[in-house]
Amino acid sequence: xxxxxxxxxxxxxxxxxxxxxxxxxxxxxxxxxxxxxxxxxxxxxxxxxxxxxxxxxxxxxxxxxxxxxxxxxxxxxxxxxxxxxxxxxxxxxxxxxxxxxxxxxxxxxxxxxxxxxxxxxxxxxxxxxxxxxxxxxxxxxxxxxxxxxxxxxxxxxxxxxxxxxxxxxxxxxxxxxxxxxxxxxxxxxxxxxxxxxxxxxxxxxxxxxxxxxxxxxxxxxxxxxxxxxxxxxxxxxxxxxxxxxxxxxxxxxxxxxxxxxxxxxxxxxxxxxxxxxxxxxxxxxxxxxxxxxxxxxxxxxxxxxxxxxx
Numbered sequence: 001x002x003x004x005x006x007x008x009x010x011x012x013x014x015x016x017x018x019x020x021x022x023x024x025x026x027x028x029x030x031x032x033x034x035x036x037x038x039x040x041x042x043x044x045x046x047x048x049x050x051x052x053x054x055x056x057x058x059x060x061x062x063x064x065x066x067x068x069x070x071x072x073x074x075x076x077x078x079x080x081x082x083x084x085x086x087x088x089x090x091x092x093x094x095x096x097x098x099x100x101x102x103x104x105x106x107x108x109x110x111x112x113x114x115x116x117x118x119x120x121x122x123x124x125x126x127x128x129x130x131x132x133x134x135x136x137x138x139x140x141x142x143x144x145x146x147x148x149x150x151x152x153x154x155x156x157x158x159x160x161x162x163x164x165x166x167x168x169x170x171x172x173x174x175x176x177x178x179x180x181x182x183x184x185x186x187x188x189x190x191x192x193x194x195x196x197x198x199x200x201x202x203x204x205x206x207x208x209x210x211x212x213x214x215x216x217x218x219x220x221x222x223x224x225x226x227x228x229x230x231x232x233x234x235x236x237x238x239x240x241x242x243x244x245x246x247x248x249x250x251x252x253x254x255x256x257x258x259x260x261x262x263x264x265x266x267x268x269x270x271x272x273x274x275x276x277x278x279x280x281x282x283x284x285x286x287x288x289x290x291x292x293x294x295x296x297x298x299x300x301x302x303x304x305x306x307x308x309x310x
Contacts, residue, residue: 034069035073039064042061052121057195092118095114131172136180144209163198188205189204214248222241232268242301
């Protein structure tokens with residue numbers, strides 16, 4: 001009875017071993033055959049002088065068609081040589097460069113690209129401002145209490161003098177933030193549309209902005225007359241106060257309602273030189289309070305009893 005149970009197990013083991021050795025034989029026979037394959041090889045630029053720059057960079061990879069036995073191709077796939085590109089040459093011969101870097105048991109059939117010219121010129125370096133392409137939208141109930149800022153706001157660029165002389169700013173990638181209700185702090189990459197020809201001192205900037213919930217408010221502000229000479233008759237304004245309507249963060253509502261430096265004023269000299277009978281008050285908003293949508297009613301006031309100095 002026991003032998004009857006052991007026989008299927010032995011048959012399974014024998015079948016498994018046969019399959020294993022079949023695969024093993026197939027593998028060894030396959031790697032002994034010759035194949036033609038296409039592979040990508042990375043390149044690396046060297047010997048470029050510090051005072052020189054390239055107008056166009058050589059390709060980061062070249063496509064090579066090679067022929068070899070399966071074993072050697074397998075080794076090449078997992079140990080690909082880096083093709084050194086010397087900046088000393090006016091034209092890079094990639095066929096020669098690839099052939100000299102391949103093992104002797106690998107036959108090179110073709111390379112693309114075959115030749116690449118190296119257009120060199122003097123290197124220039126300068127600092128330019130960064131143009132942040134940022135769009136931030138907040139819900140209708142909110143507002144920005146800290147406008148978008150980037151840090152740093154400039155970047156050092158280096159490259160061919162003919163390109164550097166034409167660059168007056170460097171742009172960031174486009175960033176859109178919709179529905180912002182609180183703080184925003186992100187890294188914003190700099191854009192590179194020149195394929196790495198121009199070297200950048202930094203690759204990104206810190207973008208910051210802050211939003212908060214706003215509320216509508218209003219406050220009556222008496223209009224003061226500045227610079228009245230001693231002895232001059234009092235000038236009366238009509239109306240003597242203006243109403244200022246604005247939106248303010250909820251957290252700053254009390255400060256806006258009580259701030260002593262929330263002022264409206266006109267100057268005596270402006271009244272004397274006026275010929276219309278109306279004067280537009282200057283509004284001084286309180287320090288440290290964020291206000292938006294500020295409206296003054298009325299926008300101008302009348303004045304009476306303007307007399308010559310005694």
